[in-house]
Amino acid sequence: MDLRIFTEPQQGATYDTLLTVAKATEDLGFDAFFRSDHYLRMGAADGLPGPTDAWITLAGLARETKRIRLGTLMTAGTFRLPGVLAIQVAQVDQMSGGRVELGLGAGWFEEEHKAYGIPFPKEKLARLEEQLAIVTGLWATETGKTFDFHGTYYELTDSPALPKPAQAKVPVLIGGHGATRTPRLAGRYADEFNMPFASIEDTERQFGRVRAAAEAAGRGADDLTYSNALVACVGKDDAEVARRAAVIGREVDELKANGLAGSPDEVVEKIGRYAEAGAQRIYLQILDLDDLDHLELISSRVQAQLS
Secondary structure: OEEEEEEOHHHOOOHHHHHHHHHHHHHOOOOEEEEOOOOOOOOOOOOOOOOOOHHHHHHHHHHHOOOOEEEEOOEEOOOOOHHHHHHHHHHHHHHHOOOEEEEEEOOOOHHHHHHHOOOOOOOHHHHHHHHHHHHHHHHHOOOOOOEEEEOOOOEEEEEOOOOOOOOOOOOEEEEOOOOOHHHHHHHHHOOEEEEEOOOHHHHHHHHHHHHHHHHHOOOOHHHOEEEEEEEEEEOOOHHHHHHHHHHOOOOHHHHHHHOEEEOHHHHHHHHHHHHHOOOOEEEEEEOOOOOHHHHHHHHHHHHHHHO
16 A cells, blocks of 8 residues: 655645655655645635645655655646646656656636636536647657647647656546546546545445446556545544644544544554555645654554555
8 A cells, every 4th residue: 555645735835845745755755745736725724825836846846856756636627738737747757757647637626716817617527638638648649740639628730749758658647526527537548546535435436437437448447546535634642633633623533534533553444444445545635734743653653554
């Protein structure tokens, strides 16, 4: 079971804070550092000092880390034109020596679009399908040849399809709860399917849909990696769990029901139940980015058992 660290910087974080967490992620033996792609805080957080851009952040981290994978859960398809996104991701992949992964979603948070003047189209999933075709098509085009795409929303003519990523294939992540279109897109384009903030029962059901969709697309169901994103709140004892829950404004019982909360042994047991449902990788949503002791505890007492 791979454990990855997943951050939500729109809630309030500087680049230096993210760099500190990314370096701890690397030093403590976690597999990857991922971040959300949002420009507006959610809930009661003040969001200070303001948002950071996902791909600018990852470009910086690409030069200041050596081992960990770097990526997004999920880049909003509404934020960037697909041709521009393909260039950005390829460049960051080169800067990292081939450690980047692209999580790409349709975009959903209308308020942040209004706040920063970003168009929020109605047909987001149809656009996402074209975006996936373009990004993967540009990267797959042989050097020296050109790429054309004529869709409903995007049109590319005689693109040189450059630059190329360092990796022969940048892993593409698709995720979500949708019962029909999401599994179909994942079955066709994804290297990994991520089920965010879902119960074990819903996870197993959605993984089954994606596996069937992959087979319908002519792929093997096991060609994809299957993962979950879950909030983490781990403590050596009940008092430490309660303290960490209070810092992030959550209740312990709710966190235990909907995430990975409690003692290290409790969390290992629940991760095992997700593994039985098909999960091969867990993204640990870390909401208090100043609490590096939390990461150390998860590394030494949770990850160590799973290894």
